[in-house]
Amino acid sequence: MSEAQLNPLDSTGGVPAQVPPPETSPDTITGDLGEAQLAGCLALDQAALGGFWSAGQWATExxxxxxxxxxxxxxxxxVAMACGWLIVDELHLSLVVVDPRQRRQGLGxxxxxxxxxxxxxxGAKRATLEVAADNVAALGLYGALGFQTAGRRxxxxRDGRDALIQWRNLGRGGG
Ligand SMILES: CC(C)(COP(=O)(O)OP(=O)(O)OC[C@H]1O[C@@H](n2cnc3c(N)ncnc32)[C@H](O)[C@@H]1OP(=O)(O)O)[C@@H](O)C(=O)NCCC(=O)NCCS
Structure with a gap:
């Protein structure tokens, strides 16, 4: 995760309802994050991470x-979101977050x-990210998804913690 992700919060603040994209499943809907979801992204970011990205950064994303x-x-x-940057044939995961009230339910x-x-x-062939070395939940999630630690920064x-670099192949041979 990028340098700005320092202290994911334990906030239990609510996330306002919004209209999701028109893809349906019985309980949980998966959809693209786009301009129309700006308010929801900001709200979940604020509630779960204390504002990881500014409104301007979200608008760009x-x-x-x-x-x-x-x-x-x-x-x-x-209730959950994951974002990444495609750089040539690599996906760099930039943000992964689940509503604090809905964790350990498989949403991440x-x-x-x-x-x-x-x-x-x-077209991505590999995925990578940085995660704080003491982020037990995230390391558990990425380990469960087949990521492997490839190095330490x-x-x-900013608070001095180390980051662990995670990599995973995509497609056959992936996690
Ligand atoms: C990390 C995070 C996204 C996990 O989301 P989640 O929806 O709770 O995770 P899941 O329920 O999908 O868990 C999948 C697996 O990850 C591991 N895991 C998740 N949370 C864990 C925890 N607190 N401790 C240990 N392992 C954990 C487990 O292996 C779990 O499988 P299991 O429930 O069958 O044991 C969530 O804790 C979060 O939003 N944290 C704050 C933001 C953050 O740190 N993001 C990642 C930064 S790199």
Whole structure:
């Protein structure tokens, strides 16, 4: 994850309902994050991460076709999202977050898997990210998805924590 992701919060603040994209499934809806989801992204970002990206950064993320983003909605509320940057044939995961009230229900796994599949469809052959070395939940999630630690960036985060570099192949041979 990028340097700006320092202190994911434990906020239990609510995320306002919004109209999701028109893809349906019984309980949880998966859809693209686009300009129309700006308010929902900001709200979930604020509630779960204390504002990882500014409104301007989100606006950029949501319109760039080389920055795919997917969300999960439950009862009209955005509850999980995963975003990445496509750099040649690599997906660099830039943000993964689940509503603090809805964790350990498989939503993180589901939204990241969907983004990896999307990236593969767009030509990505590998996926990578940085994660704080003490982020047990995220390391558990990425490990469960087949990511492997390929290196450590000492003092990567502003608060001095190290980052672990994670990689995974996509397609056959992936996780
Ligand atoms: C990391 C995060 C996205 C996980 O989302 P989640 O929806 O709770 O994860 P899932 O329910 O899909 O869990 C999938 C697997 O990840 C691992 N995992 C998830 N949370 C874990 C935790 N707190 N401790 C240990 N392992 C955990 C488990 O292997 C889990 O499988 P299991 O439930 O069958 O044991 C969520 O905790 C979050 O939003 N954290 C704050 C933001 C953040 O740190 N993002 C990643 C930055 S790189």
């Amino acid at each position: 949501l319109v760039d076709p080389r920055r795919p983003g997917l969300g999960l909605w439950r009862q009209g509320a955005l 796994r589901r939204v990241v898997e969907a983004l990896l599949e999307r990236a593969e469809g767009l 000492c003092g990567y985060y």
